[in-house]
Amino acid sequence: xxxxxxxxxxxxxxxxxxxxxxxxxxxxxxxxxxxxxxxxxxxxxxxxxxxxxxxxxxxxxxxxxxxxxxxxxxxxxxxxxxxxxxxxxxxxxxxxxxxxxxxxxxxxxxxxxxxxxxxxxxxxxxxxxxxxxxxxxxxxxxxxxxxxxxxxxxxxxxxxxxxxxxxxxxxxxxxxxxxxxxxxxxxxxxxxxxxxxxxxxxxxxxxxxxxxxxxxxxxxxxxxxxxxxxxxxxxxxxxxxxxxxxxxxxxxxxxxxxxxxxxxxx
Amino acid sequence: xxxxxxxxxxxxxxxxxxxxxxxxxxxxxxxxxxxxxxxxxxxxxxxxxxxxxxxxxxxxxxxxxxxxxxxxxxxxxxxxxxxxxxxxxxxxxxxxxxxxxxxxxxxxxxxxxxxxxxxxxxxxxxxxxxxxxxxxxxxxxxxxxxxxxxxxxxxxxxxxxxxxxxxxxxxxxxxxxxxxxxxxxxxxxxxxxxxxxxxxxxxxxxxxxxxxxxxxxxxxxxxxxxxxxxxxxxxxxxxxxxxxxxxxxxxxxxxxxxxxxxxxxxxxxxxxxxxxxxxxxxxxxxxxxxxxxxxxxxxxxxxxxxxxxxxxxxxxxxxxxxxxxxxxxxxxxxxxxxxxxxxxxxxxxxxxxxxxxxxxxxxxx
Numbered sequence: 344x345x346x347x348x349x350x351x352x353x354x355x356x357x358x359x360x361x362x363x364x365x366x367x368x369x370x371x372x373x374x375x376x377x378x379x380x381x382x383x384x385x386x387x388x389x390x391x392x393x394x395x396x397x398x399x400x401x402x403x404x405x406x407x408x409x410x411x412x413x414x415x416x417x418x419x420x421x422x423x424x425x426x427x428x429x430x431x432x433x434x435x436x437x438x439x440x441x442x443x444x445x446x447x448x449x450x451x452x453x454x455x456x457x458x459x460x461x462x463x464x465x466x467x468x469x470x471x472x473x474x475x476x477x478x479x480x481x482x483x484x485x486x487x488x489x490x491x492x493x494x495x496x497x498x499x500x501x502x503x504x505x506x507x508x509x510x511x512x513x514x515x516x517x518x519x520x521x522x523x524x525x526x527x528x529x530x531x532x533x534x535x536x537x538x539x540x541x542x543x544x545x546x547x548x549x550x551x552x553x554x555x556x557x558x559x560x561x562x563x564x565x566x567x568x569x570x571x572x573x574x575x576x577x578x579x580x581x582x583x584x585x586x587x588x589x590x591x592x593x594x595x596x597x598x599x600x601x602x603x604x605x606x607x608x609x
Numbered sequence: 610x611x612x613x614x615x616x617x618x619x620x621x622x623x624x625x626x627x628x629x630x631x632x633x634x635x636x637x638x639x640x641x642x643x644x645x646x647x648x649x650x651x652x653x654x655x656x657x658x659x660x661x662x663x664x665x666x667x668x669x670x671x672x673x674x675x676x677x678x679x680x681x682x683x684x685x686x687x688x689x690x691x692x693x694x695x696x697x698x699x700x701x702x703x704x705x706x707x708x709x710x711x712x713x714x715x716x717x718x719x720x721x722x723x724x725x726x727x728x729x730x731x732x733x734x735x736x737x738x739x740x741x742x743x744x745x746x747x748x749x750x751x752x753x754x755x756x757x758x759x760x761x762x763x764x765x766x767x768x769x770x771x772x773x774x775x776x777x778x779x780x781x782x783x784x785x786x787x788x789x790x791x792x793x794x795x796x797x798x799x800x801x802x803x804x805x806x807x808x809x810x811x812x813x814x815x816x817x818x819x820x821x822x823x824x825x826x827x828x829x830x831x832x833x834x835x836x837x838x839x840x841x842x843x844x845x846x847x848x849x850x851x852x853x854x855x856x857x858x859x860x861x862x863x864x865x866x867x868x869x870x871x872x873x874x875x876x877x878x879x880x881x882x883x884x885x886x887x888x889x890x891x892x893x894x895x896x897x898x899x900x901x902x903x904x905x906x907x908x909x910x911x912x913x914x915x916x917x918x919x920x921x922x923x924x925x926x927x928x929x930x931x932x933x934x935x936x937x938x939x940x941x942x943x944x945x946x947x948x949x950x951x952x953x954x955x956x957x958x959x960x961x962x963x964x965x966x967x968x969x970x971x972x973x974x
Contacts, residue, residue, distance in 0.1 A: 416872075416873055418869055418873065437877075441877055444872060444873060444874065444875035445875035449873035451866060451869065451870065451873075453866050454866075455866040455867060455869060455870030455873075457871075457885055459888050459889050459892065468874070468876075468884060469874035472880050472884065473876060517874070518873075518874075521875070
């Protein structure tokens, strides 16, 4: 049932962080279970992510990796266990959920930009309405992040006029405009044409280098090698293996992990 | 090398669209036949054989010199003010004209694509205009506008008032009901479902009867609302149930990702709905909303059953006036009503088509 619960060497990994010791961990998932009806999607998930840590989550489709990170900003409910984000326990309390969502940015597979708003309006909407930042200032922040994802010239366009890669970078900028403490990425490159994957990954690498806490569900193993502090491998709703990327790719411990890597790395 | 003659110009078009197969030829012939049946008699009656001047029925009576008599337009000309204002006091009819002008201004401002300051337009249309309308139509002593009881209102004025109130209230109420029906709170959902299904399950006439007969039983006699107001409430509630279903269809067309994108940013329920979901849902439902409004506009003729003098009713009472009693008077009155309703509905339909075409080009604006 729980093959590697004890194998998780979370504490040592997080200790390298500057403020990791004093403040609560960015995300703490304890004994979380989730069912869809009778189907047990997540089984006894335990994972602690320190501030500034970059986690890549991989695994075959249907392994529950998207569902797991969607539990972190409560887009999915869980039935057992506890998820604590930045010290705030996520229970049914709507106020707390919105509080957590404000500080947790999310990037989706299908971008989920708002098609009726311009790029700039997409970026300033939440800062203005949720953070109550004056419009002018929100636009300044938005332009700063558009610059950072290298599409400042697209501010006045509508999402439908941009390429997939550009849309995903707008989505990243939109999340950053809320100055989140944690960023969640749910297969951010899976819906993109191959030639656009690179531009999005580069943006994410830059973000990682800036010290952002990131949880990334992805099949991009190159990205995992380059930026991840730890790689989490999931299968059938369980965390099978957690390890530093060098170790994870060179010496996978479990048969299931070896099989997955042999299939994905050709 | 030029394309063959068949594929070019008007002849090519006619050939391809009207005579390219036996079925097409048959349909073309049938269409022409129908036009032949309908158009000449209509033109004859409305224009060619119509009477254009006169002061009473004798102008519109057939004689040996004029065996066929078309529409009796002098009847309409003489009664036009009655058709527009009903029994509204003659000295005060300018107030109705002001109302028409204010309404037309609001409609154009709100709906014209290029008009500026849409937010101000909405405030004007949904808040200022209703207040001004009541002040002008019903009376407002501080401005020297004397009280005109609603039982004197009539004609096109009443038809427009009933339709506008129905349309203006149906949308917000419909949105609330649609959100209620999709709510996670069981009590809210149950109320919305029962209201919508109940109202949709009964004819408008029943709703109007209930509003005018049963409503007074529920409220204290002292402020029992007047007859027109009761009908207005009935029409607004009726229209909102239909509007709710139209809006619900629009809400269902919005992908789940839009909800999740909004939630992930920490927008609460109302902001998510107001800023993200409804603007998109309403945009795609505009053609259906207009369609509903067209139906509602025509349905307003039913208010006569509770004794309100709408446009059609003013024609009904005028056509039996002995002064104008001729074989063509009724037909003329109904033709006038048909033309009026057709123009109004056609304009609404045109507007909806324009919006549809604009939306089809995406979000480029």
